[in-house]
Amino acid sequence: MKITFFDAKGYDKESFDAIIGQYPDLELEYWSAELNPKSASYVTDSEAVCAFVNADAGAMTMRVLESRGVKLLLMRCAGYNNVDLTAASECGITVMHVPGYSPEAVAEHAMALASAVSRHIHKAYIRVRENNFSLQGLVGVNFHSKTAGIIGTGKIGAAMARICRGYGMRVLGYDMYPNKDLDFVEYVTLDELLSQSDLISLHCPLIKETYHMINIYTINKMKDGVILVNTSRGGLIDTDDLVRGIREHKFLGVGLDVYEEEHDNVFENHEDDIMMNSTPSRLLSFPNVIITSHQGFFTEEALGAIASTTLNNAKGFLAGEKTGTELN
Numbered sequence: 001m002k003i004t005f006f007d008a009k010g011y012d013k014e015s016f017d018a019i020i021g022q023y024p025d026l027e028l029e030y031w032s033a034e035l036n037p038k039s040a041s042y043v044t045d046s047e048a049v050c051a052f053v054n055a056d057a058g059a060m061t062m063r064v065l066e067s068r069g070v071k072l073l074l075m076r077c078a079g080y081n082n083v084d085l086t087a088a089s090e091c092g093i094t095v096m097h098v099p100g101y102s103p104e105a106v107a108e109h110a111m112a113l114a115s116a117v118s119r120h121i122h123k124a125y126i127r128v129r130e131n132n133f134s135l136q137g138l139v140g141v142n143f144h145s146k147t148a149g150i151i152g153t154g155k156i157g158a159a160m161a162r163i164c165r166g167y168g169m170r171v172l173g174y175d176m177y178p179n180k181d182l183d184f185v186e187y188v189t190l191d192e193l194l195s196q197s198d199l200i201s202l203h204c205p206l207i208k209e210t211y212h213m214i215n216i217y218t219i220n221k222m223k224d225g226v227i228l229v230n231t232s233r234g235g236l237i238d239t240d241d242l243v244r245g246i247r248e249h250k251f252l253g254v255g256l257d258v259y260e261e262e263h264d265n266v267f268e269n270h271e272d273d274i275m276m277n278s279t280p281s282r283l284l285s286f287p288n289v290i291i292t293s294h295q296g297f298f299t300e301e302a303l304g305a306i307a308s309t310t311l312n313n314a315k316g317f318l319a320g321e322k323t324g325t326e327l328n
């Protein structure tokens with residue numbers, strides 16, 4: 001079975017090519033184009049396509065893929081908010097994903113962002129490079145003995161909860177399905193979590209119910225001087241309301257690996273371009289905001305796990321076996 005990869009980068013090729021020898025029934029073809037209705041129309045002889053977080057996997061794309069004979073969409077990521085699963089089913093396309101390739105990779109990045117804003121690492125780094133060894137304005141806060149609030153205690157949230165416990169924090173959780181493995185987490189209501197936490201980290205998926213769950217009303221319920229971290233999906237936070245909250249001095253710091261409108265930016269070098277959206281520039285105009293470009297997943301271990309799970313998904317599909325990673 002040939003699999004056409006969309007939005008394939010050098011690091012994707014490296015991690016998949018390293019193990020493709022173990023899958024004699026699979027052939028890989030790498031395209032740099034993103035998946036969308038237009039690029040989908042060029043697919044030939046591929047029963048399967050493989051896409052990433054920012055693909056346009058909506059109804060139109062599904063219909064085009066169906067017309068090109070595609071039966072399998074392999075998402076080489078965990079989140080699938082960009083995939084129209086109903087349309088995929090209507091078009092006879094099975095969608096599979098990689099549910100938990102390395103929760104620790106994302107959780108460690110979330111804590112890196114939290115630590116960076118709390119200790120002003122982004123400013124300190126630039127100061128020392130400029131031979132400015134003054135500490136003025138760099139006073140930070142301890143996490144030890146503070147309260148962490150984890151919204152969504154699935155695989156990544158659980159890893160983040162464990163990291164926070166390791167820092168000596170009290171850990172609060174909010175989730176409709178409390179994680180029984182986390183006996184040290186106190187499950188509370190969202191309002192209780194917002195009002196008691198010194199560090200709030202978002203780890204729930206982006207769905208209709210969670211879209212803009214961080215807005216001016218929920219921000220107003222947070223403690224003054226809170227640190228907010230989002231490594232989940234940009235749409236969880238209403239950017240305009242976040243800017244308002246920052247201007248009202250609500251936050252000690254904000255660390256974002258994801259943000260609204262990231263779609264046009266992520267994974268590309270735009271340093272010589274006139275940018276058509278201003279979300280990162282607006283947010284980075286504040287001294288207490290750090291943004292990274294959706295790199296929470298980006299570790300050697302995670303890339304290896306993404307490659308092996310994706311190819312095992314394809315192998316299972318080909319053999320007509322259930323792998324447990326089917327989404328429809």
Ligand code: NAI
Nearest residue numbers: 078079152153154155156157175203204205231232296297
């Ligand atoms: P998971 O499915 O294991 O956990 C999600 C948890 O959120 C579940 O426990 C679920 O019950 C809970 N949840 C659902 N709706 C909720 C709500 N309204 N309020 C509170 N909790 C709710 O997912 P996992 O693997 O932990 O991933 C979480 C998210 O992280 C993904 O949806 C994805 O968007 C994001 N992600 C980001 C990456 C990055 O590179 N920055 C990489 C991988 C995932």
